[in-house]
Amino acid sequence: MTQTPRKFRREPAEQRKDALIQAALALIAEHGVRGATVRAIAERANVTQGLIRHYFTSKEDLISAAYAFHMGRMTDLTTAPDVSQGTTARARLAAFVTAGLRPPVVDPASVSLWASFLNKVREDARMCAIHEQTYHDFRDRLEGLIAMALAEADITTTPTHLRHLAIACNAVIDGLWMEGGALPDAFEPGELPRIGLRSISAIIGLDLQETGHPS
Amino acid sequence: MTQTPRKFRREPAEQRKDALIQAALALIAEHGVRGATVRAIAERANVTQGLIRHYFTSKEDLISAAYAFHMGRMTDLTTAPDVSQGTTARARLAAFVTAGLRPPVVDPASVSLWASFLNKVREDARMCAIHEQTYHDFRDRLEGLIAMALAEADITTTPTHLRHLAIACNAVIDGLWMEGGALPDAFEPGELPRIGLRSISAIIGLDLQETGHPS
DNA sequence: AGTCTAATTATACGCTTGCATAATTGCGGA
DNA sequence: TCCGCAATTATGCAAGCGTATAATTAGACT
Structure with a gap:
């Protein structure tokens, strides 16, 4: 030896x-x-x-890079179906919601990562910038999809109301994502997307569910 | 000197x-x-x-005690209005939702605390127990309120559907709570409860809003 | 084959951490 | 008044942390 x-x-x-x-x-x-x-x-x-x-250049630098990588991956995973499955706006909105509420986006590791980074975000300016950009990208995209889906169905809204709808739908997705990641065994496969689609349908007043499998 | x-x-x-x-x-x-x-x-x-x-007995012991204290305080803050303002079930549900979506429950420090503890919860058995108990207490109480409010309005549901409603409403509250705490300047005072009440009304199919001030 | 350089390892330093133990000291009861 | 004891402070220690710097070595080029 x-x-x-x-x-x-x-x-x-x-x-x-x-x-x-x-x-x-x-x-x-x-x-x-x-x-x-x-x-x-x-x-x-x-x-x-x-x-x-x-x-x-430092450990913090590595952590920032890791944060940016993770957030980018999360955004990609939820927005990829949006463009690919693009027939009607309603279908794209449904795909967006579904993608965000099932693995690999819904995942204990993702939620744990998000929580771990949250504290650092408030102290480090770079990470704060990454956070804000990712968050607003996500919500703006959601708001755009809702706007198009409503327009497609000849439903008119005010900008303020539209903003509120986006905030509410974002909250549904975030909340379900968190619960699904924090208690992975508490939900059956496919249960989270189903609940999310039904809830968001109710909130925006437009059914997103008849895209295939029965509820 | x-x-x-x-x-x-x-x-x-x-x-x-x-x-x-x-x-x-x-x-x-x-x-x-x-x-x-x-x-x-x-x-x-x-x-x-x-x-x-x-x-x-150790630093971890102190942290556990702090976690228990914080969770208990959060639960108290959201469930106190429930019992005090008890006229109709509908009003109590509305009060429950409103209390959970405004200060001091919605607060950057609360969200930061929650995120900080999330990691520890997965490693420490005591903290995990505290977590599960608090979480299910909260959701069960919400489910009970929804059930009573629906019964009051002569709306019938299945247990499974009721569970899904509770999960969805819980997600709305959690999601809005998180957004409000993470980006405190992004919402006007009273905006979060308004969005929450309107969304939950839509989800459960029962208007919770006409309790006073206009929307 | 030999050489040069950047990628990689190796080693060490100063600081902070949680914890243990010994030394003080406030304060109620005799 | 002083005595006893628990509450509190004071001091020290071993381990782990991030970082700096010097010593190796893989691999491309000639």
């Missing part, structure tokens, strides 16, 4: 950065920000801790 | 414990769990750090 003359391979920068980000996200999701120490992240990514400072 | 022969007063145990809990909650709300160090808590409560271990 020799001692440990650790072998290693050189990897492209983006790949290493990504591996470090993934490791950080996994640890934060599992044990909160407290569990994501430099040493733990490095071990999880199969590197030594010095490498983190080689790719990121 | 003498050095610092620190003077102190002896206080009843419950008072000291409470002061430590309040200090811990304030620090967690401001800077997350990471900011609530033994030394910071002690300083905030105007004692020295050793006293914490005199009243609590």
Whole structure:
């Protein structure tokens, strides 16, 4: 047995950065920000801790990057069906709601990540900016979909009322997302999207449900 | 100048414990769990750090006590109007919703506290028990109020449908509570309860709004 | 093959953390 | 008044933290 003359391979920068980000996200999701120490992240990514400072100017920098990555992924996951499944606005709104209320968006790790980051958001300016942008993107997109769906059905509203509808629908999605992630065993598969679609249908006064499977 | 022969007063145990809990909650709300160090808590409560271990067997013990205290306070704040304002079930449901969507329940510190604790809940068995109990208490109470309000209006439902209504209404309250706490400047006073009442009215098919002020 | 350089590891430092233990001191009862 | 004891402070310690810097080494180029 020799001692440990650790072998290693050189990897492209983006790949290493990504591996470090993934490791950080996994640890934060599992044990909160407290569990994501430099040493733990490095071990999880199969590197030594010095490498983190080689790719990121500080640990906070890595955390910010991880936050941006996670938020971007969440947005992509819920908005992707929107464009692909684009027939009527009503169908796209339904797809948007459904995508946000089922795995992989609804997931204990996602909720845990969100909660872990919430505190940091209030202290770090960069993270605050990421937060606000992601949040308003999401809600604006939702408001746009609602507006188009209502227009499609010849229902007229005022801008204020439309804003309130978007806030309410956003709250339904957020609340169900949270409950589903925090108590994963409390709901059957497909139950959350069904409840969400029915509730949002009631709120905006436009049925989103007859898109296939019975309620 | 003498050095610092620190003077102190002896206080009843419950008072000291409470002061430590309040200090811990304030620090967690401001800077997350990471900011609530033994030394910071002690300083905030105007004692020295050793006293914490005199009243609590460990720091985790103090954090658990703080969590229990906070959750109990939140539940009290939302359920108090329920019993006091008890005329019709419909009015009590409206009061319940309104109380949960305005200060002091809607508050940045509350949301921050909730998020900070969420991670710990998954690791600590005691905190997990507190969490589940509080959550189900809240939702069961909501479900009961909805059931009574619907019965009062001679609307019949199935148990499954009733459960879904409770989940959806709970989601609306949770989601609005979160948004209001995370972006306190994004809503005018009274806007959140109004949106909540209107949305929940639509979901359960029973108007809760004509309780006074115009919409 | 040899060399050069950036990727990676290795080591160490200063600081903070939670916890333990010893030293004080306020305060009620005799 | 003083004595006893619990409440409170004071001090110290080992472990873990983020960061800085020096020492290696993989891998492309000639």
